[in-house]
Amino acid sequence: MRRLLISIPYLWLLILFLVPFGIVLKIALSDVALSIPPYTPQLDLSEGWTGFRAFWAELDLENFWFLTEDDLYWKAYLSSLKIALIATFLTLLVGFPIAYGMANAPDHWRPTLMLLIILPFWTSFLIRVYAWIGILSNEGFLNQFLIWTGIIAEPAKILNTDIAVYIGIVYTYLPFMVLPIYATLEKLDGTLLEAAEDLGCTRIQAFWSVTAPLSKPGIIAGCFLVFIPALGEFVIPSLLGGSDTLMIGKVLWEEFFSNRDWPVASAVAVILLLILVVPIILFQRNEQKQREAEQ
């Protein structure tokens, strides 16, 4: 019975993660072809063992080599990393004060504030990103407002730039930053701050020497929760970003649907996954350490 229970998540992972990954990897090792599906070789099980060997012999790492030859790909990876890192940092800058404010709000306010943080999830992500087009475009609300206040005379180009991508990512992933930080700040024992003040700290010193280090697990969790999806983000850069906004998610989409080069697209996806595995492992280590510290 116990084994059965334990096997459920593993079975889930096997069917919904490992098997699809195996298929993607197989396609990445194939060659593009004008057929349905658009790659070769196809595994023909009717020929039995010899069919399998023929299939196996035709798999190669050519597509991975191709990724290193064309500088588009590594530039897209680097650019994605850069955008994801900057966006994560910006989300932290916006998210921490929100979480801090929530944790210090009167008890009866907290459920409402929490609801306000989660509320955007009730609308489709795609619709919310489209809404930003209306806000950020040259004739959008933001430009109208800025011109009305007299800060700028001419509409500024915000939409279709990296800035719009950052705004989109910060907006979309903010709750993933706020909630883990709020969870750690809320658990923070207020007498620790009193103790710090008692021992000679000003309020600000107490924040940096007590609150900040103790909210580190929440900050790390929040950063990973934003960084990991932001790295492979496709919708936000393609809707809000410009033609020169290079992100690997966009490249992946173009390879699949514009070029119909499934093998190269799969190779891009495999490399992206490998890049993501590193922060995911680091994230889990952080969680593990935190759990150990709590025991």
Add this chain to the structure above:
Amino acid sequence: MPSDHASGFAPWEDADATPLISFDGVTKRFGAFTAIDNIDLKIYPREFFALLGPSGCGKTTLMRMLGGFEDVTEGTITIDGQNMAGIPANKRAVNMMFQSYALFPHLSVADNIAFGLKRSDMPKSEIQGRVDEMLRLVQLQKFAKRKPHQISGGQRQRVALARALAKAPKLLLLDEPLGALDKKLRQETQFELMDIQEKTGTTFVIVTHDQEEAMTVASRIAVMDNGLLKQVDTPDRVYETPNSVYVADFIGDVNIITGRAAEVGEKTQLIWAEGATPITGMTGSRVAQGEPASFVIRPEKVSINKTEPEAANKVQGKVIDIAYLGNMSTYHVALPDGTIVKSQTANNRRIARRDITWEDQVWLSWTDTAGLVLRD
């Protein structure tokens, strides 16, 4: 009791002594609720002063005002001659040991102790020496590198004490310092606290609801109720000569017999029941002839006998309950009018040889100086 107390440490009796702390007409209100009601109090250097009272009596608020965590609504608090109004916690030569210890979980024991020193004007080179000295004081040298969650509750309590003492404050505030420890450890730690207080010469103010703890450690006790100081006195005087029924009842076990005062002099007679011989006791504060009053007497001062003894006060009754506590037994005796009087005697004989048992008619007796007549 601290040895300096035993050797005649009593600055509160010396009119010329300068107090370290004085409260002058201090009132604290939270909205409409008055937590501290017009308190005057002086605490002297090197004292081990206990604030004792039930929860919600204002003792913690009084301490937090000393620490700088609460403002004073009215009146002034002076520490070492300086008016504390508007001075925040981090600018006071006062440190506090928190009830929850409030140790920083991300810092090692040594770093916790060094926390305050690093933010003082102590040169960096001296900090390590001071930390070592504090670790030695609380005997935790071996645990310097551990994190708070890696040591026991008793050790955490000592780290909290060392951290609060590291900056050599003029005044150390202890908020229920032993509340989280089990009884045996608590008793050991009480003596350790007194020892450390004597070694460092720091003035300690301790908040506790445990009267035994207050009696053990303190040079003086302030018994509080509803934001008022009911009595401020040495432990023996608070126990032997309480100034009110409330204090008598709060400190230790007590028998209370209500009646009317008669023949008030050095001693007072209390008329307590129709046809019964009046009880004679010492005259307490504010007792007036003919006014309602209560006679209070500690159970250990009431003797119990099967035969009529020779004594100034004696009453007859029936044993209705016996509480066997091991080293002593408490007999609950019902007097003819229904009043229950407790008598406590040491069990210096084995229980099998005890001659008083349930339903026995017994005589309770006490001298005319054993109890006190107090105004209700």
